[in-house]
Amino acid sequence: MTSARPAVEPRELRRAYTASLSGTALEYYDFAAYSVAAATVFGDIFFPSGDDLAGTMAAFSTYAVGYLARPLGGFLFGRLGDVIGRKKILVYTLMLAGIATFLIGLLPTHAAIGGLAAVLLVTLRFAQGVAVGGEWGGAVLLSSEYGDPRRRGFWASAAQIGPPAGTLLANGVLALLSGVLSEDAFTSWGWRIAFLLSAVLVLFGLWIRLRLEETPVFREIADRGERPTAPVSEVVATERRALLAGILVRVCPDVLYSLFTVFTLTYITQELGMSRSQGSTAVMIGSACQLLLMPAFGALSDRMNRRRLYLYGTIAAAVWPFVFFPMIGGGSFVLLVLGVVVALVIHAVLYGPQAALLTEQFSPRLRYTGSSLAYTLAGVIGGAPAPLILTALLAAFDSWWILAAYLLFTAALTGVGLWLARDPVVDPEEETVAEAVTR
Structure with a gap:
């Protein structure tokens, strides 16, 4: 029997939602800024070789490092999040990501210090990845463990809004800089401004998070004396099926997102002769749509079977590339925008409910560790190698068919994950939160 708690104040709910959204927005702003820069600038200034394709692949290699x-961030911070609490860890991850991104904006280039520039870039990219690995699981719990667990799809979507918000902001800043500066000025120093601006987002995120209390669910677990001492070992020993399901359900969305927000910029410039600003504009429009669609599909998943909705999105993701690539073959900007927007709508169908789907696979006392490991390990097999694999496949086969086939393969893996996954269960610790929210 759980103890009664005071009702959760609406102000606390809104603050938790904002804290979750702002932190993930910052960290995905960092990732998106790097993604765009890797596709357009970093190959020349950090990995010069005289071969555009080789330079792009080298830049995407550091993208993969992130x-x-x-998994290191998921292992380290996920474990601590289940042992000492969600809030403290999220302050640390936010600071780590912000400092690493700010320092990227100060890095000297290959022309100034030679190969050491690439080493420093990879090191900072690694730090970004560690921060994101620990951020996501905690950000999801920060909002969802304050809200009614029967509306977990909506409350957990706060962390899911962060990626499109961060992508939109990063692409907007870089597109603006690219538009107002000459090509030489942008390549020389203009791109740095986007990375230095992360300091503003860090300060805002810290201001929100430091004012927030620990989540009611974690406080309930702590009061009952049920905090785990070795959460990673417990997850591996007792919740292996949940971990495998969580990994596989993320693979297709990760590859879909990489294809349409990162690799497409390379594809349209190198294969279709379109400008990078056209690609960035298409991604920005699609990301703007996602700001509303993420919580909408998260809420929809509270009203219908979450796994079924996710399956519909997976099928759409598998089919869309076979439509998209022929559609943009003529170099039409309008069709490019339409194609990217539809792709990101499909991604929203998957990504909006994804946070709830992953976290509800694990018991509350192991939820930070389990969801963080699933999220980060999926990135290693899905999002990390995707730009490299897609670039290599295009170079080897010189056809969009192989790119679409690769996404189809990842959709099949996600289908297996959905078969392994369980439907939502409200655990005893969460019943207390539900009662407090509804009083």
């Missing part, structure tokens, strides 16, 4: 570092 994903490969995520």
